Amino acid sequence: MMKVVWKEKAIKLMLFAAASTSILIVICIFVFVGKEAGHFAIEPGIKELLGSRWVPVSFQKESFGLLPLITGSLLVTLMATLLTIPFGVAAAVYIAELSRPSEREILKPFIEILAGIPSIVIGFFGLIVLVPLIKAGFGLSTGLTALAGAVLLALMAIPTVVSISEDAIRSVPASYKAASLALGASQMQTIWKVTVPAALPGIIAAIMLGIGRVIGETMAVMMVTGNAAVITASPFDSVRTMTATVAAEMGEVAFGSTHYRALFCVGLVLLLATFGLNMIAQRVLKKYRMG
């Protein structure tokens, strides 16, 4: 008898350990990234990060200003969001409200396949199709631009947005739609004035989760944005994102150097941004009982 109880307890403990691993890992990541970033905060100090030049290797004076990297990431992410919202919501509305069941059975799996394509492969597509297209289409000297990065990120965010928005739209009670139709509203009026507004919290959460997923995206963006660390608001300039910076420089940096620690600061900023976005999205979903 005693033996059985002991066994049960052991199994329970193992399951508990498995379940709590993810929490442990999140804490570890915060601790270790924070530790290296903390060294930078002491020497040369947080002020150094606020500069507008990122020149980590120099014969005269290195500078570790994060502004060009943050604005690069912001520009690409914001444009990606602007592309994602109309396209993702339109697709979700079509699939949820207008498609025939047979169309839905084709559309849904394809959108899920898009979500599963490795980002490096999307990067290839960007490099050989999108970048030349942008170069020719806008008459630029190079197609390696913030716009190219934004389009690829939008491609990666759209599946998440479509899938969660569609669930939100489908969960709008049929009685709302019936009420609208009974008042003489057309199907389109009903969709845009009743169904989508009622599903809005879910759609907003979907957009935040989609963006949260791509803000940390690296490879595809690194391949097509040109990686020039400049502060710009033009979609036709080359930019360098935070993720691309870490990926490109981490391999060559001296362990424990100031540059090394500066890269951890970049990582910490990214971590906090995605963490914040996810928290807000989960809050919204939970508040409207969709999560």
Add this chain to the structure above:
Amino acid sequence: MVENDSNGDTPFKIRVADLDFYYGSAQTLFGITMDIPPRKVTALIGPSGCGKSTFLRAMNRMNDIIDGARTRGSVFIDGHDIYQDGTDIVALRKKVGLVFQKSNPFPKSVFDNVAYGPRIHGVRNRRELAAIVERSLVRAALWNEIKDRLDKNAMDLSGGQQQRLCIARTLAVEPEIVLMDEPASALDPQSTAKIEDLIDELRRDFTIVIVTHNMQQAARVSDVTAFLYEGRLIETGPTRTIFTKPHEKKTEDYITGRFG
């Protein structure tokens, strides 16, 4: 008996002719033929599943939104067959409003709920909208309770208030006919009484068709009663006649509570 209506209306507002309804391969309405008088309350009674709700929804083509639904026959409203090709469904549903069994306000403010219909039909002027909202809420006997809370979310109202709000929302598009699908079945007796008083008021301006499974309610509020059984119209006539000396044995059995 409605031939010489004092309002000068035609003797019938709605004429249903040989109406069949199919849900997939199952037929649920069989050759229903009946006239519905203007500015009167017509009650449709019958046991659950007898097709009274389907019949009601056939009168503003709300059955169209059900997959696999098919209607045959005619429903003439003011002489026009609404099942004819090329019927303007938007205009039809504006003219023939529907109040649902379960109150279904939009998750918007009280004002926006009532203003929804006028807005989609093109009313933009704020003053005009405010006037329509007030008039509709007054007609639905809700204005006094709610006039200071027009910006409040409609979902926070009580069940009875929500249903009267839905009636106000229907009235706001100025229908001529109001269909009501068991409008008080989910309400407490007090709220039910309010809805019945309201129906009594509305009969002056509107042609009302009400589905109810509550026979006392039918007797209280209606001028004409139609008894449906298993998708067929068994009998229709003045409510007093139906409830005191029905022609059909089935009607009598149902009314005296022998089944249903």
